[in-house]
Amino acid sequence: MRRCWQAFVVAILFATSAVADPDTDIFAKMSGRCSTLKIAGRDYACRAVAFFHNEQGRGNFTIALDDPADDSHIITFSGENSRRTPDNLYQLQIDRMLLNSKDRPRVDGLPVPFVETSTGLCKQLGNFAAAQVSSISCTAMDNNGQKYELEFVSDGSPIEVLRVRPSPPTIEWH
Secondary structure, eight states, rough: HHHHHHHHHHHHHHHHHHTTTTOOOEEEEEEEEEEEEEETEEEOOOEEEEEEETHHHHOOEEEEEETTTTTOOOOEEEESSSETTTEEEEEEEEEEEEOTTTTSOETTEEOEEEEEEEEEEEEEEEEEEEEEEEEEEEEETTTTEEEEEEEEEEEEOOOOEOOOOOOOOOOOOO
């Protein structure tokens, strides 16, 4: 399971840089289960759920699908406008979905996600600072009328939050 998470983190970090987004500054992984995960009317199970945030303020709820036919099947609910309420509710307005699969073009060996303009909302109940997230729900619809839904419930384990800080490169080119 640890290797799955490491691969998931690397895929997210490289996938976001491949589309020229700002660097990721926060990454949080959560354990639990997806009671609902629907993509364009099809039901899926999830392998992993994570949140990442970039330096420019874009938030992303990313889900690795449990798809036996495609081990690169990942979707992301993404948006720039968010707000947190005093009762630990975080809301993220969705303006695009990132769709990744084994059939996508690759950069440095990793698939580059297809960006689908969408509208929707994600709600997270919990708090990263307290290392507790109890649930996440997301709904979005793209410009073609395809609907995306997520209902995630934590297993109660503390979430793991990684703060990513830029550092000078350690690789020297000769």
